[in-house]
Amino acid sequence: MRHMASYDLMETMRNTNQWLGASALSFASYPMFSMVPNPALQWMAAWGEVTERAYKRMVVKPDWGIRTFTCEDGKDHLVDIETVVEKPFGDLLHFNIAGRAEQPRKILLVAPMSGHYATLLRATVKSLIVDNEVYITDWHNARDIPVSAGKFDIEDYTLYLVDFMKHLGPETHVVAVCQPAPLALAATAYLAEEEPDAQPRTLTLIGGPIDPDATPTDVTDFGNRVTMGQLEETMIQRVGFRHKGVGRSVYPGLLQLTSFISMNADRHSQAFQDQIHRVARGEASDNDAHNRFYDEYLAVMDMTAEFYLTTVDRIFKKREIARNVFTVAGKQVDIGKITKVAVKTVEGANDDISAPGQCVAALDLCTGLPDSKKASHLEPGAGHYGIFAGKSWRNNIRPLVLEFMNANSGAPKADAKPASKPANKNAAAK
Template sequence: MRYMMSYDWMETVRNTNQWLGATAEAMASYPAFAMWPNPALSWMAAWGEVTERSFHRMIVKPDWGIDSFTCADGKDHIVNVRTVVEKPFGDLLHFEVSGRPEAPRKVLLVAPMSGHYATLLRSTVRSLMRDCEVYITDWHNARDIPVSAGKFDVEDYTLYLVDFMREMGPDTHVIAVCQPAPLTLAATAYLAEEDPAAQPRTLTLIGGPIDPDATPTDVTDFGRRVTMGQLEETMIQRVGFKYAGVGRKVYPGLLQLSSFMSMNAETHSKAFMDQIQRVIRGEASDNDKHNKFYDEYLAVMDMPAEFYLSTVQRIFKEREIARNCFVVDGKTVDIGKITTVAVKTVEGSNDDISAPGQCVAALDLLTGLPDEKKASHLEPGAGHYGIFAGKSWRNNIRPLVLDFIDANSEMPNEARQTRHKHVSIGDLDNVTPIKTGSVPI
């Protein structure tokens, strides 16, 4: 019960600040006050608007915002976000472009379960939609999942990926972004032994901690310093009475957000003060740079406690993936069993979360894979987010990944030429999607 009270207390603080913001904005905007113009009232209304929006966004899942897309025919096509597989802790979504011929590449984008929603990869999805049929893992907020749904740890996550890959079939190219890279590698190895026909064609691992000790960072050092008992005592709480997951143990999103923001508190504080001034001057809008970024950044989700704790224990502390001794459902997964899936790693030279060396370590584990099916890329000057959502991704990494996919698609030449007639990279170089509300990173 102690943890429920802590969870409800955090939600109470958030709800109170949202209410204070809405109240301040309403009071300062009272029509009668307009007869006596006062800068303090203008500031109060602006503070209220920014505060109410910020604290409200913390419990709202962002929309994908990809409603239509301009295709090679020059027409705007409606995009339907269709659920292909529905599971308690996460779904498999397909961004279906109505009226467009099937794209030549079928891509599964594996999103992290690390505090933010899969919508954080919105710009990545949009950039791939030009040339691919894009699917993505959409993880659910643990606070909304009843306790009756059971646990969800790293093994369950891996088995979810196995099911998603089986559903999509062997003509699939998997791209894992950051945190899920080790588990995606394990899921592919699991299929290599249990269901070889369901393996994907290629696997691209972007900035993931395959071997966290290869190049230590503040993240890996934290995992070493803190004991599992300390983590469970300070980070884990039970969902309060307001949500369907009441009683479920989670790593609360609000607690994660406080950690995120404390790392750059001065920067965030200045950003919010500047936004208040823009509201006063009438320069702010729903889709301005500040709101586009913070609407996504502030939207956090609770992680299942089992997933968070098992990730720290088994991926970072015990390095089960790096030592090739990861166990799923009682069976040790041998990464060396991957013999046909082409694997590429992507790292950023300035990545301070998964530093260079951590991800490329996957290639050494692939002892059964021919060298010609292994590839790696180190992007100069790129940080963690840049390698999958920034300029480095758009201008350099994305074309390299698509070339890697094409080189290992194993399609007959005739079929490859036919499919490329429909949607080719060259034909779409100047095409941009409608409603480009991507999150600046």
């Protein structure tokens, strides 16, 4: 009950701040106050509007906002977001463009389960549906999953990816962004040994912690400084009574958001002060840059306690993927078994979450893969977000990733000799 009370206390604080914002906005917006203009009332209304919106977004799952797409025929076609595989902790979605012929490239985007919803990759999806059939993993908020559904840790996550890959078939190109990169690599290795005919054509790993110790960051240092007991005591709570997952142990989204904001507290504080001033001057809009960013950034989800704790323990502390000793259901997954799936890594030179060196470590683990099927790219000047959704992604990384997929789209031949040149001409690993 103690941890459940903590969970409900956080929700109470969030709800109270939302109410305070709405109350301030309503009070300062009374028409009668317009008779005597007062800058203090304008500021109060602006503060209320920004505060209410910010705290309200914390418990709302963002909409994909992808409704139509203009095809080569010049017509706007509806985008139907279909659930093709439904599971308790996450679904496989397909962005089906009605009336458009099926595209030859099939891409599975593996979204991170690290506090934000899969909609964080909205810009990535929009850029890929132009000429691809795009599928994405849509992870569920743990607070909405009944305890009767059981546990969900990194082994279960890996097996979910295995099932999604098997469903889509061997013509799939997998792109894993950030947190799921190590587990996508493990899932591919699992398929290579258990069901080789279901392996994807390519695997692209973007900014993921394959070897967190390769280039330490504040994130990896935190994982090494604290004990698992400290994490369980300070980060884990039980879902309150108002949700379907009542009693489930989780790492609450609101607690995660506190950690996110504390990493750049000054920048976030200044951003909200500037937005309040813009609202007071009548310069803000419902879909301005501030609201577009924070509507997504503030929308957080709970993750199961066992997933969070096993991620910290096995990926960051014990480095099971980096040491190639990761196990699933008691069976060791040997990354060296990957012999046909072309693997590419993408890193940002200014990434302060998964620093350069952490992701490219995957190529050294693929000992059974010829150099011709390995490639890496380091994007100059790009931070973590930019390598999958920003200008760097749009202008440079996306074309390189698609080029890599095209170069490895043919069915692999068991008796084929390794090519003399790399699968992708940019920075192939040696």
